[in-house]
Amino acid sequence: MTAEATEKARIGAPSIxxxxxxxEQLVSSKVDHKHNDGTTVMASRAERLTSQNVADFKLPDGRxxxxxxxxxxELVPLLTDGANDDDALRTVVEAPEGFQAAPLAIGQAxxxxxxxxxxxxxxxxxxxxxxxxxxxxxxxxxPEEPVRVVLSGQGAGKRSNSHIVLEAGAGSKSVVIIEHExxxxxxxxxxxxxxEAAELTVVSVQLWEDDAIHLAQHDxxxxxxxxxxxxxxxxxxxxxxxxxxxxxxxxxxxxxxLGLYFADAGQHLEHRSFVDHNVPNCTSNVLYKGAxxxxxxxxxxxxxxxxxxxxxxxxxxxxxxxxxLTDGCRADSVPNLEIETGLIAGAGHAxxxxxxxxxHLFYLMARGIPEDVxxxxxxxxxxxxxxxxxxVPALEERLTEAIExxxxxxxx
Amino acid sequence: xxxxxIKDLHVSIETEQGEKEILKGVSLVIKTGETHAIMxxxxxGKSTLASTIAGHPRYTVTSGSITLDGEDxxxxxxxxxxxxxxxxxxxxxxxxxxxxxxxxxxxxxxAIDGEAPALRTWTKDVKAAMDQLRIDADFAQRNxxxxxxxxxxxxxxxxxxxxxxxKFAVLDETDSGLDVDALKVVSxxxxxxxxxxxxxxxxxxxxxxxxxxxxxEFVHVFVDGKVVEQGxxxxxxxxxxxxxxxxxxxxxxxxEPAAV
Ligand SMILES: Nc1ncnc2c1ncn2[C@@H]1O[C@H](COP(=O)(O)OP(=O)(O)OP(=O)(O)O)[C@@H](O)[C@H]1O
Ligand SMILES: [Mg+2]
Numbered sequence: 271m272t273a274e275a276t277e278k279a280r281i282g283a284p285s286i287x288x289x290x291x292x293x294e295q296l297v298s299s300k301v302d303h304k305h306n307d308g309t310t311v312m313a314s315r316a317e318r319l320t321s322q323n324v325a326d327f328k329l330p331d332g333r334x335x336x337x338x339x340x341x342x343x344e345l346v347p348l349l350t351d352g353a354n355d356d357d358a359l360r361t362v363v364e365a366p367e368g369f370q371a372a373p374l375a376i377g378q379a380x381x382x383x384x385x386x387x388x389x390x391x392x393x394x395x396x397x398x399x400x401x402x403x404x405x406x407x408x409x410x411x412x413p414e415e416p417v418r419v420v421l422s423g424q425g426a427g428k429r430s431n432s433h434i435v436l437e438a439g440a441g442s443k444s445v446v447i448i449e450h451e452x453x454x455x456x457x458x459x460x461x462x463x464x465x466e467a468a469e470l471t472v473v474s475v476q477l478w479e480d481d482a483i484h485l486a487q488h489d490x491x492x493x494x495x496x497x498x499x500x501x502x503x504x505x506x507x508x509x510x511x512x513x514x515x516x517x518x519x520x521x522x523x524x525x526x527x528l529g530l531y532f533a534d535a536g537q538h539l540e541h542r543s544f545v546d547h548n549v550p551n552c553t554s555n556v557l558y559k560g561a562x563x564x565x566x567x568x569x570x571x572x573x574x575x576x577x578x579x580x581x582x583x584x585x586x587x588x589x590x591x592x593x594x595l596t597d598g599c600r601a602d603s604v605p606n607l608e609i610e611t612g613l614i615a616g617a618g619h620a621x622x623x624x625x626x627x628x629x630h631l632f633y634l635m636a637r638g639i640p641e642d643v644x645x646x647x648x649x650x651x652x653x654x655x656x657x658x659x660x661x662v663p664a665l666e667e668r669l670t671e672a673i674e675x676x677x678x679x680x681x682x
Numbered sequence: 683x684x685x686x687x688i689k690d691l692h693v694s695i696e697t698e699q700g701e702k703e704i705l706k707g708v709s710l711v712i713k714t715g716e717t718h719a720i721m722x723x724x725x726x727g728k729s730t731l732a733s734t735i736a737g738h739p740r741y742t743v744t745s746g747s748i749t750l751d752g753e754d755x756x757x758x759x760x761x762x763x764x765x766x767x768x769x770x771x772x773x774x775x776x777x778x779x780x781x782x783x784x785x786x787x788x789x790x791x792x793a794i795d796g797e798a799p800a801l802r803t804w805t806k807d808v809k810a811a812m813d814q815l816r817i818d819a820d821f822a823q824r825n826x827x828x829x830x831x832x833x834x835x836x837x838x839x840x841x842x843x844x845x846x847x848x849k850f851a852v853l854d855e856t857d858s859g860l861d862v863d864a865l866k867v868v869s870x871x872x873x874x875x876x877x878x879x880x881x882x883x884x885x886x887x888x889x890x891x892x893x894x895x896x897x898x899e900f901v902h903v904f905v906d907g908k909v910v911e912q913g914x915x916x917x918x919x920x921x922x923x924x925x926x927x928x929x930x931x932x933x934x935x936x937x938e939p940a941a942v
Contacts, residue, residue, distance in 0.1 A: 624779035626778075628739070629776045630776055630777075630779070633776040633778055633826075634778065634781075636763075636764055636770055636772075637764055637846070638764035638793035639761055639793045640761050647785065647789055648779070651782060652779065
C-alpha cells in the first residue's frame with residue numbers, strides 16, 4: 271500500500287496546544303531561518319515587502335522564499351517592466367445595466383487602496399495597466415445571474431497586464447466569474463472590496479491553452495459582517511501562479527479561500543493564499559485541492575495565515591489535499607500558521623498528498639467498475655468538494671466536463 | 683445453479699530473484715449453495731489463490747484453468763470477473779482516497795447490475811445492510827476504507843458482499859482482526875448472503891473459530907501451493923487439535939519450506 275499522508279508544518283509554526291494567552295513564544299520565533307537548500311525563510315508574513323514600485327522588487331533568482339518553487343527563469347518576460355503588446359488581451363464583460371463603472375486610472379481610488387503588490391509580477395501589472403476595469407455591485411443588489419468577465423489571451427508570448435477592481439456594495443449578494451482563456455503572458459491583478467454585510471463570491475477560472483503564463487495577485491478587503499468567497503479553478507496554462515489574499519476592515523466577517531487545480535504533464539500550477547487576521551472575531555477557511563497526472567506535473571500550495579495580536583476571537587482553518595495519479599508528479603504543500611494571540615476560537619492546518627495507484631484501481635475494478643470509470647470516480651469525487659461550493663450550476667457543469675476531459679487527455 | 687471450477691492451477695509471481703511458483707497445481711470445484719473452507723499455514727498461497735481468481739495483475743497463471751459455468755475466467759479483465767459474479771473479500775482491503783462509500787457502492791452496484799439501482803430502495807437497502815453489520819451511518823460519507831480500523835474494513839467487505847449479491851464469494855481471512863462480537867456480526871452477514879441460496883463460498887482462514895459460525899461442507903488443507911488433504915467439517919476439528927505440523931513436515935522435504 272503506497273498511500274501516504276504527510277503533515278508538514280513550517281519550522282516554528284505553532285500548534286495551539288500550550289499557548290500562553292499573549293502568544294509570547296511566537297514573537298521569539300520571528301527570527302530568520304534558513305532552508306536546507308539555502309533559501310531564506312521569512313520571519314513573518316507580516317514583514318513581506320509590498321510596494322507599488324517595480325524597482326523595489328529585485329528580479330527573483332528562485333532562491334527567495336516566495337519564489338523557491340517557481341520556474342522563475344521562464345518568467346523573465348513577465349517580470350520585466352514594460353507596456354502591453356497590442357491586442358494581447360480581449361475583455362468582455364457581462365453584467366447587469368449600470369454595474370460597469372468608468373475605468374480607474376493608476377492611483378485613482380479606490381484602486382490600489384487594497385491591493386499593494388507583494389511581488390514583482392503584481393507591481394509590473396499595476397504599473398502597466400493604465401485603465402482598470404471597474405465593476406460595482408450596487409448596495410443591496412442581488413443580481414440573479416453572475417457577473418462574467420472573460421479575458422481572452424490573443425496569442426502565446428503576447429504581453430498583457432491588467433487590473434480589475436470589484437466592489438460589492440453593502441448588503442449586496444453576488445457572484446463574479448473571471449474567466450481566462452486563449453494564451454498570453456498575463457500579469458493580472460484583481461482588487462476586491464466586500465462592503466458591510468455584503469456577500470461576494472469571486473470565481474477565477476484558468477482555462478488557458480497549454481502555452482499561457484499567468485501571474486496573479488487577488489487581494490480582498492472584507493468589511494464588517496461581509497462574507498467573501500474566492501475560488502481559484504486552474505486547469506489550463508503552462509505556468510500559473512495565483513496569490514489569493516484577504517484581510518478585514520470590520521469584525522464578524524468571513525472569508526473562504528478555495529482552490530481546485532489539475533496539473534498535467536509539464537504544467538506548473540501554483541496557488542498561494544494569505545489570510546491576514548488583522549481584526550478581532552473574524553472567520554476564515556482555506557481549502558485547496560489538486561490532482562496531478564503526467565511527467566513533470568508540478569503543483570504548489572503555500573497557505574499563509576497570520577493571526578495578529580489584536581485579532582482575538584479568530585477562527586481559522588487551512589487545508590491542502592493533493593491526489594497524485596501517476597508517477598513523475600510533484601506536489602509541494604506548505605501551510606504557514608502564525609499566531610500572535612492565544613485568545614482565539616480556533617486555528618489549524620492540514621496538508622496531505624495521496625496517491626492513486628494500481629492497488630486502488632484493482633480494488634475498484636474488483637467491484638465491477640471499469641478502469642476509466644474508476645479513474646474518473648476517484649478524481650471527480652476528490653475535486654467535487656470544491657466544485658460544489660461554486661453554486662453556479664452552469665459553471666459547475668462546464669468545470670466538471672473540463673476536469674473529465676483532462677482525465678481522458680491523460681489516458682491517451 | 684452455477685459452478686466455479688479451478689483445474690490444475692499453476693501461478694507464479696515476479697520477484698527480485700526471478701519468477702517464483704506459488705500455486706503448484708490447485709484443483710477445486712465449488713457449486714452454488716456450497717461452502718468450502720481452505721485452511722493452511724502462513725505463506726502457503728491462500729491469498730495468491732484468492733487474488734488470482736479476482737485477476738490481480740501481480741499473479742501470472744502459467745498453466746491450468748478457472749471457469750465459471752464453463753466461461754474462461756482467465757480471459758476476463760478484473761471488472762469483467764466481478765460483473766460475471768465473482769467477489770473477493772480482501773485480506774487487506776485497500777483505502778481509496780477521494781471516493782465516498784456512498785458513491786462507490788452505487789457506482790459498483792450500477793456496474794455489476796448493468797443499470798442504476800432504484801434510488802429510493804437502494805438507499806434503504808444500504809442503510810439496512812449497514813445496520814445489520816453494525817456499521818455506523820456516517821461511514822457512508824467517508825472515503826472507501828480510509829482510516830477504517832482493521833475490523834471495520836472487514837465489515838465493509840461483507841457489506842459489499844450483501845449488496846452486490848455475487849454468485850461466488852471468496853473470503854480471504856475475513857475473520858482475522860475481528861473481535862468476538864464482530865466475528866459474529868460478520869459471520870451472520872455471510873450466512874444471510876448464503877441463505878439466499880444463490881451463492882457459493884470459498885472461505886479462507888487459519889483458525890477454526892469462524893467455523894463455529896459459518897459451517898463448511900468441505901474443508902481443504904492447503905500447504906505449499908497445493909491442496910494436500912480434503913474432507914468434511916471433521917477435518918477442521920482435527921486441524922484445531924493437531925495444527926499443520928504434520929503436513930508442513932511432509933512438505934518440508936521439498937526444496938522450499940512452506941511457511942515463512
Ligand atoms: N512480492 C513477493 N516476493 C516474493 N515472495 C512473495 C511475494 N508475494 C508473495 N510472495 C510469497 O508467496 C507465498 C504465498 O503468499 P500468500 O500471500 O498467497 O500466502 P497466504 O497463504 O495467504 O499467507 P497468510 O496466511 O500469511 O495470509 C509466500 O511465501 C509469500 O512470501
Ligand atoms: Mg493471505
